[in-house]
Amino acid sequence: MLEFKIVIQLNTSMMFGANILRCAVRNVLSMPALKTVKFRGHHRQYWATFRNITSTTIAGTTTFLITLPTLSYLGLEAYKKVQSATVVHALEKAEQVVEQADYLYSCGETEKLYQLLLQYKDSDDAEFLWRLARASRDISLLAHIAANEKKRLTYEAFEYAKKALEKNDACFAAHKWYAVCLSGIGDYEGVKVKIGNSFIIKTHLERAIELNPKDATSIHILGHWCFAFAELAWYQRKVAALIFASPPTATYEEALAFFLKAEEVEPNFYSKNLLMLGKTYLAMKDTEKALHWLSKAQEYPPHTEEDKQVHKEALDLLKTVGA
Secondary structure (H helix, E strand, O other): OOEEEEEEEEEOOOHHHHHHHHHHHHHHHOOOOOEEEEEOOEEEEEEOOOOEEEEEEEOOEEEEEEEEEOHHHHHHHHHHHHHHHHHHHHHHHHHHHHHHHHHHHHOOOHHHHHHHHHOOOOOOOHHHHHHHHHHHHHHHOOOOOOHHHHHHHHHHHHHHHHHHHHHOOOOHHHHHHHHHHHHHHHHHHOHHHHHHOHHHHHHHHHHHHHHOOOOHHHHHHHHHHHHHHHOOOHHHHHHHHHHOOOOOOOOHHHHHHHHHHHHHHOOOOOHHHHHHHHHHHHHOOOHHHHHHHHHHHHHOOOOOHHHHHHHHHHHHHHHHOOO
């Protein structure tokens, strides 16, 4: 084994030199005992007591050769490399999981996506958590999901979105899915709670768009928010008036502007945006444009359960307007 050698030479004919010698040796012998550091489950030495003290006399001078293992330096360097490699490996693995999750989402493999991300439910990474919130919500929308399971998944989705936001307030997707999932639990909390949460939902959607102006989905959802308040039933408006001095309001024109903006940012990105354009134009009595967008929604290739629902609704609306 390679060794460092520290040579201490003291002239024994000098009294103060002998005193220094004794002090040096005493300090050496009183150094801490062997310490260890763990490398992938194994203990390795990175510092040791001075291993060997020998003395020789050369021309009246006592020379102490104190040898210590180079592991004190090499072990530390190895530890740093292991730490660095571990971090890099973890980051690479996280990226791979995210890529796999996004691929499954693009293929409409909702249940496989949910099972993949469920392994990371205790993660502190917002990128995992908001995707898990989205997957939980999407699972809840599947036709075969029982009512009690749908409710459980809806609340579960909200908890994941909430945690994602807590972990990274600068993540636009965390804000977006927090808004969506908060709206979802409103279906179980009643009209008063749902309307009461409306300003919070809008605030998070606006923040998501501020953080990422090129995210068409956030823009679409804000358009949906406007559409919902534009078509609010009279009794719901009364409830809103009881909750707020100035209850949330919106117009079809505002909703239309967001839907068109979303389509401009990313054309044909979402079947629901095409459907909502058609429905908004219908509400505004513009049948010609409504037919155009409803036809596009009906022709959109269905990848997810939601796409299939959109396809059916678009087809039904086309029939009502005589297309």
